Amino acid sequence: MMEEFEYHNLCKKLNEEKIYIFDDIMHKKQLYLDTPICLFLIGDVGIGKTFTLKLIIQGLLRLYNKDMSFDLTKTKVLFMALISKVAFNINDLTIHSTLNIFVQQSLLIYQAYH
DSSP states (O other), X not given: OOOHHXXXXXXXXXXXXXXXXXXXHHHHHHHOTTSOOOOOOOOSTTSSHHHHHHHHHHHHHHHXXXXXXXXXXXXXXXXXXXXXXHHXXXXXXXXXXXXXXXXHHHHHHHHHHO
């Protein structure tokens, strides 16, 4: 988890649209801590998807660490990326590697149903 000072400085760099997304997710998670959130960020290169996602990750980590009634040894936050470049940027895994789906396997399943 990044330092509090660094986290707050990065939060100040969010534009209005990203502030809305960030605040909406944090508000929903505070109300419904056990309810999963699925977020799909898409957009052109360089608009700040990875930056926004990193702040959301930091916000969720802070939220779950604040509530000591949760068992922190269990997975609470799971991030997956569609492509390896994004997975590398957020220090996480692709959807395929997280769920142990081999690319060849998913291609064969796709071909079987189409």
